[in-house]
Amino acid sequence: MSTSYAPPVQRLVTELSKLPGIGNRTAQRLAFHILRTSPEDAVALAEAIREVKEKIGLCEVCFNLTDEARCRICQDPRRDQELICVVEEPSDVIPMERTHEYHGVYHVLGGALSPIDGVDPEDLKIAELLTRAASSQISVREVVLATNPTTTGEATALHIAEGLRQRAPQIKLTRLASGLPVGSDLEYADEVTLGKAFAGRRTV
């Protein structure tokens, strides 16, 4: 049935269905919604997409999203430049920032090692991190490896740790702890999480 659409409609449906979580059905619904909206609204959407692609780039230091050469966090003089937190995606920075507990800077890798998905070390900002950490301008004190506690995230953390140990052995390396969510009942924790939490228990 979709072959009977006029080519511009079909093109819109095709583009929309490339978005994550959007199937052909939803793409059609969105396309018809756009067709029904006022020209101003539709242009505003197109404009917003163009603007974000034109103006937003990656920070030259940490590869977080920014509309300047350096992101706001890297520019902030109150931030501890000697402390670097390594995350997989720009979206991981936001929850870290929300804690207001972290006063260092970030390094966004742009993903995690996953040969299945064709992601090799060269596809991530790993070399940049090693150069940054080993640079003589700032003496980095600690690198927090905050990649996800998944197979790919763990491997990425291990890979970076190995590289840092060779290039800059004086830097302290840490990994985020994993365990029980705060405010939850033990009763509802799955046995894997609880097992990890047990293994990582501490004296009080």
Add this chain to the structure above:
Amino acid sequence: MRVVSVEMRDFRTYARAEARIGAGLTVVHGPNGAGKSNLLEGIYFGCTGRSPRTRSDRELIRFGAPATRVAVRLLDGEEPHELTVGYEAATGGAQAVKRMSADGAEVERLLDVPSRPLISVFMPDRLELLKGPPALRRAHLDQVVAAIWPARAQARREYSRVLAQRNALLARIRAGRASHAAMATWDRELASKALTLREQRAGAVNLLAEPFALKAGQLGCNGEVSIEYRPRSKALDEDQFVAELQERLDGDLERGFSGHGPHRDELAIVRDGRELRVYGSQGEQRLALLALLLAERSVLARERGRTPLMLLDDVMSELDGERRELLVGELSAAGQSVIATTDLGHVPTAGEAHVTRLRISPGTILQEAIAA
């Protein structure tokens, strides 16, 4: 946790049937082909969502019916639970549908449901476990690990995930699409998961070894029968495992997959130093399988205080009178078990008050005696 009853609709030979299962021993008797195995299969299917005999769920639906449904009622102390599995075969354009629920709520896998009872099954088809490829025994051993230590079930999955990544990397390097840069990282990840998995398997076999030898002897296996875990890797630590992987890297690259690691381990059942898989007779293999299941049962009872429900199909004909008595004595001592037999006389205590008896004639189940 115990199974109280099973209700089957359009399951194999049964249009509609219900059976109450006793708290201790239940004996299912009837002539050949009446449907004794089908009842055992129905209990298993209702508790796990899978058949122990076939991979094709379609076969489970009674001939001519569109769908089958099995409901199992359980008691956890005083607390009642219900598990259901419904399966509708594919017809015309519609796909096959399988729906499982626990206490009325739909679930994706019954295996993850906490109220699910542990089940151990002995059927002629299960002999594959002894005779078949090592992968079956590895999978079985990993299930035993998960049953003894539920929190450790993750290790097998984690290992498989890392293995898949390493294999993908090997294929990419071979095709010239990736460098060796990340190989060392994946080797180290694989090593850490492999050692965990190996340790867990060795731990389980260590617990099983003694009871297995004992049961095998009691059941009348000839010679010295033992169970041995034979891991591929001799590495004592991660570094040594990584070295083993690196030694084999050229071969791995040539094949495009990893040839070394716990995914190639063997669980061997051995009589006087020779593998029963190759040198044992069918009868010896059956006894060894029974001994293994009984050993697992006693380990689970000791380690977790839970005895799995034993489903034993056509086991008595293999044993002489003394051994039948021994088996029934052991099963009656703790937990639930269901024995299917053609001859009621083969079960020494079948007439006693603590035994539940079900008589099967084609398509129907007659509740002869119910023991509380």
